Amino acid sequence: MSEAVQNPAPPRKKRGWCCAGCILIPLVSILCLASTYFVGPRVASWLGIFGKEADEVYEAAPDLAASQSLTDTFDQLGIPGVRVYVIPIKGKPTQGAFIILDASAGYRGMDPLNNNNKIFLQILQDITAKNRAENLRLDHITIDYRDENGDTATAFTADQDLVEKYADLQITQREFFAQIEIDVMYTLRYLGIEGILEELE
Amino acid sequence: MKKKIQKLILLIILLIPAFFLSACEGADLDLLELAFESWAEENGIYENGEYKPANMVEVAIDDFMGDITNSEESVQFDGIAVVRDIEKTDELIEDAWYDHDEDAISKAIGIRPTDWRLREQSDIFQLVERNFAAGFALESDKIIMNQVKNGADCVNLRLQQLKYRESTIEEHIQAHRNLDNVQEVQFETQEELQGIYATGHTPFCDGFK
Numbered sequence: 518m519s520e521a522v523q524n525p526a527p528p529r530k531k532r533g534w535c536c537a538g539c540i541l542i543p544l545v546s547i548l549c550l551a552s553t554y555f556v557g558p559r560v561a562s563w564l565g566i567f568g569k570e571a572d573e574v575y576e577a578a579p580d581l582a583a584s585q586s587l588t589d590t591f592d593q594l595g596i597p598g599v600r601v602y603v604i605p606i607k608g609k610p611t612q613g614a615f616i617i618l619d620a621s622a623g624y625r626g627m628d629p630l631n632n633n634n635k636i637f638l639q640i641l642q643d644i645t646a647k648n649r650a651e652n653l654r655l656d657h658i659t660i661d662y663r664d665e666n667g668d669t670a671t672a673f674t675a676d677q678d679l680v681e682k683y684a685d686l687q688i689t690q691r692e693f694f695a696q697i698e699i700d701v702m703y704t705l706r707y708l709g710i711e712g713i714l715e716e717l718e
Numbered sequence: 719m720k721k722k723i724q725k726l727i728l729l730i731i732l733l734i735p736a737f738f739l740s741a742c743e744g745a746d747l748d749l750l751e752l753a754f755e756s757w758a759e760e761n762g763i764y765e766n767g768e769y770k771p772a773n774m775v776e777v778a779i780d781d782f783m784g785d786i787t788n789s790e791e792s793v794q795f796d797g798i799a800v801v802r803d804i805e806k807t808d809e810l811i812e813d814a815w816y817d818h819d820e821d822a823i824s825k826a827i828g829i830r831p832t833d834w835r836l837r838e839q840s841d842i843f844q845l846v847e848r849n850f851a852a853g854f855a856l857e858s859d860k861i862i863m864n865q866v867k868n869g870a871d872c873v874n875l876r877l878q879q880l881k882y883r884e885s886t887i888e889e890h891i892q893a894h895r896n897l898d899n900v901q902e903v904q905f906e907t908q909e910e911l912q913g914i915y916a917t918g919h920t921p922f923c924d925g926f927k
Contacts (some may be wrong), residue, residue: 531803537866566919567786567787567788567792568787568788568789568790569788570788570793570795571788571793571796571799571800572800574797575797575800576830576832576833577832577833577865577870578830578832578833578834578835578836579804580878581835581878581881581882582878599847600759602801602804604797604800604801604804605865605870606807607868608868610867610869613794614796615797615801617801618746627746627749628746633790637725637749640892655856657794659794659795659797659798660744661798661801669752669798670839671797672794672795673753674794683921690752691756692756693756694752694753694755694756694757695756695757695759696760697757697758698754698791698794698795698916699753699754699757700795701777701778701781702778702781702782704796706773
């Protein structure tokens with residue numbers, strides 16, 4: 518008798534749908550989660566449930582006159598490396614001011630000579646005065662600090678109402694800073710783990 | 719485990735002022751430190767001289783949710799990326815003129831299709847480089863009309879458009895002084911500008927009254 522007869526090979530197991538399920542279920546779950554994270558907000562935004570994406574909110578061309586006027590504020594104070602973009606906000610009669618403090622373009626601080634500790638207040642007062650006199654219709658001021666490579670290191674944003682309260686001396690500098698928004702998570706991401714280790718050393 | 723995470727978060731919080739040190743190359747340090755300290759107090763991360771890392775988790779979750787739901791603050795921060803797009807398109811426009819490369823303008827328009835300045839650049843490029851004026855400014859006019867319909871000030875926007883057109887043509891016309899179409903567009907632009915300066919009005923905006 519042949520060996521094959523003495524030790525019959527075990528019947529080959531049929532690969533069932535159960536195994537495909539094992540792969541498909543996690544795969545579908547991951548796809549669902551990913552689409553919820555990436556596509557969901559866009560759909561919700563489109564349906565008006567969530568706010569609009571920034572691309573859409575600031576889709577219009579910058580207001581050239583307003584941008585130049587606010588950039589002049591920094592030029593006149595002798596602060597290099599600053600550009601301001603005032604961009605209309607879609608669906609609102611207001612505009613957002615983006616102040617780029619760019620170390621890669623020569624920015625060395627609002628007070629590089631360290632002889633005017635009220636310069637920050639002075640800048641906000643000047644912006645407020647221009648907003649009123651030139652009817653710039655500012656809604657918010659967002660500050661983007663860029664490093665020597667032009668990467669965003671940290672960012673702040675404040676409603677224009679808050680800026681005007683501080684500019685009109687209705688609140689203190691500390692109260693002003695307490696109410697601004699800081700992009701903390703972005704700042705953390707910017708430095709990354711390597712940066713944290715470097716700081717530790 | 720929870721303790722470990724809290725310790726890590728505490729470490730990160732304590733390092734934030736140092737982030738500013740390295741990130742901002744010495745610029746505005748006192749201001750940034752004060753800003754962070756005041757902000758941390760307001761958000762319950764720093765209380766009575768002590769850091770409370772657990773509250774940072776709450777801030778991080780709020781931040782994350784804001785990102786997903788497009789909260790006002792989150793959109794304002796994302797606006798910084800839009801500014802980078804504007805800078806990128808401005809660079810492409812410069813390249814287009816320098817290299818006589820029309821594709822670079824098309825690329826810029828692809829990034830920001832509703833930015834009327836880019837449409838103006840495209841038409842002025844055609845005009846100055848090829849003396850081609852058919853359909854001049856149709857696209858940028860359309861975009862501006864849409865903005866006016868959505869509430870923008872018509873005369874103010876038209877004035878910006880004409881001044882932009884005038885200075886862009888002037889900047890690039892040097893080698894092409896004799897092109898008749900360019901001169902015609904220049905003349906019309908200057909005439910409309912003079913009208914706005916004199917009367918504060920332009921026929922372009924008549925349809926929006």
